[in-house]
Amino acid sequence: MFACALVLASGACADRATTPPAADAPTTTMPSQPPARPSRSAAGYDVTPLPPTKVKELASKLDPEAYRVTQNAGTEPAFCGNLLDNKKQGTYVCVVCALPLFSSEHKFNSGTGWPSFHSPVDPAHVAEKSDASHGMVRTEINCARCGAHLGHVFDDGPRPTGLRYCLNSAALRFFDKGTLPPDALTKDPTGLARGEAAAASASGTPAAAAPASMQVAYFAGGCFWGIEHWFSLCPGVSAAESGYMGGRTKDPTYKQVCYDDTGHAEVVKVVFDPSKVTYRQLLEGFFMIHDPTQLNRQGPDVGDQYRSAIFCTSAEQATAARAFIDELSKAGSFGGKRIVTQVTEGGTFYAAEDYHQDYVSKTGRACHGTNPWPEVFGTAKGAAGAAGKH
Numbered sequence: 001m002f003a004c005a006l007v008l009a010s011g012a013c014a015d016r017a018t019t020p021p022a023a024d025a026p027t028t029t030m031p032s033q034p035p036a037r038p039s040r041s042a043a044g045y046d047v048t049p050l051p052p053t054k055v056k057e058l059a060s061k062l063d064p065e066a067y068r069v070t071q072n073a074g075t076e077p078a079f080c081g082n083l084l085d086n087k088k089q090g091t092y093v094c095v096v097c098a099l100p101l102f103s104s105e106h107k108f109n110s111g112t113g114w115p116s117f118h119s120p121v122d123p124a125h126v127a128e129k130s131d132a133s134h135g136m137v138r139t140e141i142n143c144a145r146c147g148a149h150l151g152h153v154f155d156d157g158p159r160p161t162g163l164r165y166c167l168n169s170a171a172l173r174f175f176d177k178g179t180l181p182p183d184a185l186t187k188d189p190t191g192l193a194r195g196e197a198a199a200a201s202a203s204g205t206p207a208a209a210a211p212a213s214m215q216v217a218y219f220a221g222g223c224f225w226g227i228e229h230w231f232s233l234c235p236g237v238s239a240a241e242s243g244y245m246g247g248r249t250k251d252p253t254y255k256q257v258c259y260d261d262t263g264h265a266e267v268v269k270v271v272f273d274p275s276k277v278t279y280r281q282l283l284e285g286f287f288m289i290h291d292p293t294q295l296n297r298q299g300p301d302v303g304d305q306y307r308s309a310i311f312c313t314s315a316e317q318a319t320a321a322r323a324f325i326d327e328l329s330k331a332g333s334f335g336g337k338r339i340v341t342q343v344t345e346g347g348t349f350y351a352a353e354d355y356h357q358d359y360v361s362k363t364g365r366a367c368h369g370t371n372p373w374p375e376v377f378g379t380a381k382g383a384a385g386a387a388g389k390h
């Protein structure tokens with residue numbers, strides 16, 4: 001399939017332990033970029049190169065194998081790394097400085113014996129440099145922040161990038177989806193600057209917290225499992241997360257939302273790239289996957305937690321949402337029945353318990369009809385985006 005046979009035959013990724021490192025083998029402590037590059041990645045992480053003293057301090061806590069791989073450009077034996085067959089959803093971070101590097105979304109089975117990905121979580125998190133050791137010219141990959149040796153990147157990977165990032169398990173630490181801790185080395189670890197940490201946070205996050213290039217929208221349309229599922233398949237949506245919003249109780253539990261009078265609605269937080277999907281398109285999809293004419297219920301689910309609502313993070317969103325509802329009403333959509341969807345500005349989002357996240361993909365249980373995105377985008381684009389994500 002991939003050039004793994006060649007790679008193995010030539011020892012390209014093979015264990016350097018069998019050939020003791022040459023005296024001139026570079027000890028990797030710093031990435032090669034000039035210090036002038038932007039210090040914050042699009043994903044919101046501080047990627048300023050760490051000073052050698054800090055790297056030394058962090059590396060001193062590593063186990064011997066992780067130290068050998070990351071600090072002395074070592075390679076673990078094929079088929080021996082503990083993350084090769086890991087199929088769980090989540091994030092792979094640098095074992096030294098905890099910068100998120102790769103996601104389960106981009107992992108594939110390369111057959112080479114090393115964990116393989118077709119893309120990094122953010123291109124600014126992985127630095128590349130030419131590596132002429134072992135009689136070959138390869139491209140070494142390093143953590144952009146602490147310089148840790150990670151592995152190599154080859155151009156025989158699958159779509160969409162055609163790249164194969166060949167990793168050492170020992171250079172990575174895996175966090176299940178929703179458990180990524182705040183980034184200790186990011187100076188202002190708020191909102192999405194903490195990546196999925198926002199999902200793990202027990203407390204609420206401010207409504208509009210996201211990197212500058214991304215925007216956040218909140219939709220409530222009955223049981224959040226199905227709403228989250230369809231938004232997670234939308235092209236241009238980087239994250240869809242179930243939670244609670246619009247009520248009075250701080251840090252509510254699911255039980256409280258169901259049985260107490262918290263006033264919260266089951267809501268889905270949608271993080272999207274407005275250059276790929278517009279707020280208007282999100283609205284179109286939202287009104288296709290729920291019935292906005294049912295007051296405080298969706299089908300069998302009855303109660304104000306199932307109300308139809310849009311929590312807007314800006315005045316522009318509120319204007320767009322109201323205008324779209326007007327449009328639907330004037331067009332006589334939904335059999336001319338009154339649309340009862342609430343449009344509210346602001347509010348605090350409380351992430352739901354982990355077991356509610358990705359409920360539909362975890363259980364196969366479906367609700368809220370069919371995939372709206374092929375119709376919203378025009379069949380080909382929506383279908384391609386949906387297929388590419390799951």
Ligand SMILES: [Zn+2]
Binds near residue numbers: 095096097098
């Ligand atoms: Zn690192």
